[in-house]
Amino acid sequence: DTAVSQTPKYLVTQMGNDKSIKCEQNLGHDTMYWYKQDSKKFLKIMFSYNNKELIINETVPNRFSPKSPDKAHLNLHINSLELGDSAVYFCASSQDEGMNTEAFFGQGTRLTVV
């Protein structure tokens, strides 16, 4: 039983393409996130949704568009992919948006843009 699952695990695509990464959590959490881990290993938050409502929207290009059809799903769509988008993208969830709550991460999607 995978708590936070994201697909695909690996994604290799050409510049200019549009791609989506899907994420689902079966923990009953209210808050979901997308993080990006670049080649220097920094994990940076991109978006946060609480009960399908956008809470955090960091300074990311508007080519990145999250979509939350329900509180158990948070998908990430990326338009016009660029070489610099190559990274590992992690989906995560937590019980609520308050303090001291553990974030559970998916296994990551390794995106390579060629």
Add this chain to the structure above:
Amino acid sequence: RKEVEQDPGPFNVPEGATVAFNCTYSNSASQSFFWYRQDCRKEPKLLMSVYSSGNEDGRFTAQLNRASQYISLLIRDSKLSDSATYLCVVDQGGGYNKLIFGAGTRLAVHP
């Protein structure tokens, strides 16, 4: 100044050694502090939360110094399985669970 700073390492230690990692954070409004562990090519997982009074979980001890904005993690009796990257994590403050991750400190435990 980076929001969360850690020595990237690597720390190469023999089995049984005691090793300490340090972390500093810049936002005095931060309220929640954690250590996460990330194995190579895997997702981060919570190792332990860090409380003001300090806390211990088996071989792991975490300390927080709010005045100095400093967090530490002590690992005693290192095991081969402790080899991983240890991420210092701090919330941004302001009521939202926006976690700021340090770049991590890599630990390699050898026989």
